[in-house]
Amino acid sequence: MRIAVTGKQGQVVQSLLRRGAETGLDISAVGRPEMDLSDPASVAAAFSALRADVIVSAAAYTAVDKAESEAELAFSVNAAGAGAVAEAAARIGVPVIHLSTDYVFSGDKASAYCEEDATGPISVYGRSKLAGEKAVAAANPNHVILRTAWVYSPFGNNFLKTMLRLAETRDHLRVVADQTGCPTSALDIADAILAIATRIITDPEPSLRGTFHLTGSGEASWADFAEEIFAELLKSGGRSVGVERIPTADYPTPAKRPANSRLNGDKLARTYGIRLPEWKQSMTIVMQDLVNKGL
Ligand SMILES: NC(=O)C1=CN([C@@H]2O[C@H](COP(=O)(O)OP(=O)(O)OC[C@H]3O[C@@H](n4cnc5c(N)ncnc54)[C@H](OP(=O)(O)O)[C@@H]3O)[C@@H](O)[C@H]2O)C=CC1
Ligand SMILES: Cc1cn([C@H]2C[C@H](O)[C@@H](COP(=O)(O)OP(=O)(O)O[C@H]3O[C@@H](C)C(=O)[C@@H](O)[C@H]3O)O2)c(=O)[nH]c1=O
Numbered sequence: 001m002r003i004a005v006t007g008k009q010g011q012v013v014q015s016l017l018r019r020g021a022e023t024g025l026d027i028s029a030v031g032r033p034e035m036d037l038s039d040p041a042s043v044a045a046a047f048s049a050l051r052a053d054v055i056v057s058a059a060a061y062t063a064v065d066k067a068e069s070e071a072e073l074a075f076s077v078n079a080a081g082a083g084a085v086a087e088a089a090a091r092i093g094v095p096v097i098h099l100s101t102d103y104v105f106s107g108d109k110a111s112a113y114c115e116e117d118a119t120g121p122i123s124v125y126g127r128s129k130l131a132g133e134k135a136v137a138a139a140n141p142n143h144v145i146l147r148t149a150w151v152y153s154p155f156g157n158n159f160l161k162t163m164l165r166l167a168e169t170r171d172h173l174r175v176v177a178d179q180t181g182c183p184t185s186a187l188d189i190a191d192a193i194l195a196i197a198t199r200i201i202t203d204p205e206p207s208l209r210g211t212f213h214l215t216g217s218g219e220a221s222w223a224d225f226a227e228e229i230f231a232e233l234l235k236s237g238g239r240s241v242g243v244e245r246i247p248t249a250d251y252p253t254p255a256k257r258p259a260n261s262r263l264n265g266d267k268l269a270r271t272y273g274i275r276l277p278e279w280k281q282s283m284t285i286v287m288q289d290l291v292n293k294g295l
């Protein structure tokens, strides 16, 4: 199986490359400068030359706050760019596995979101990713859209690494406690993508296609997540850092974020037999990885 994935330095692409190196799978990362999602011609050109069995669409414009003032670029990458990747996959006759986000929802629901719940993004990033889902589905019926959330890993930028960086100079941080979601390790996402890819390249079964929720098990507020990160830091000999739990209103940001970001993963469990580990367990693994590298 030959897998092509979009992006080079991103968390999910780096996690896939690590799994590829560990298992000997053939995974190639396709990204800038040769392939720029804001330039559809470069997308078509990059994939027509590659003999991939499946394309993983993992690259995106992910700067949630900056997107509020760069809507055109966010849509060009996350909507048109994602559509161009799915179209390139359709042209070479292979499935596309596309990543999307909890931020397609408004956050008003009282319980975890299911795949069939109405979307209603409240940020530019969320709207651009929802437009991306629609573009992918329209361009290639042979698609799996995986909505994930709150992704962290040893790679790239993420909340966990931000907390560790801030912990170097601060002994107390203020973190919002009224946004709830499901922290998800990019390494777990990579494992799920590989299992799904293996199935769909050989099995034409329609129920394997469509939209699925894929997040770490359990739930947390950003403050809970920070507290667990600092508990783990302390255990591994690091500094002691306190978390002050604050409401969203006390942490103003350009983009609005859903109060409830929790995703229900039952459909993926039912269809593929995949359920990701508890987020605390996976977080410990990522922390250990970072500690071994000297943080
Ligand atoms: N991070 C998160 O918390 C969440 C992410 N997601 C989704 O999961 C997917 C993977 O996210 P993650 O791995 O965290 O992303 P990252 O933010 O870690 O990385 C973004 C990737 O997209 C690439 N990229 C950005 N703009 C372009 C462009 N114009 N042309 C080509 N490549 C581009 C980057 O390129 P380069 O390699 O050059 O830096 C990088 O590889 C995305 O679709 C994201 O929307 C969903 C929920 C949560
Ligand atoms: C750094 C920091 C953030 N916060 C808050 C701000 C915000 O509400 C929350 C998370 O902040 P971040 O900016 O790290 O997270 P954010 O960029 O919103 O993360 C999102 O990224 C995109 C790509 C997704 O798809 C989402 O699933 C989600 O992971 O924590 C604090 O309360 N205190 C702090 O010190």
Ligand SMILES: [Mg+2]
Pocket: 062, 063, 064, 065
């Ligand atoms: Mg961010």
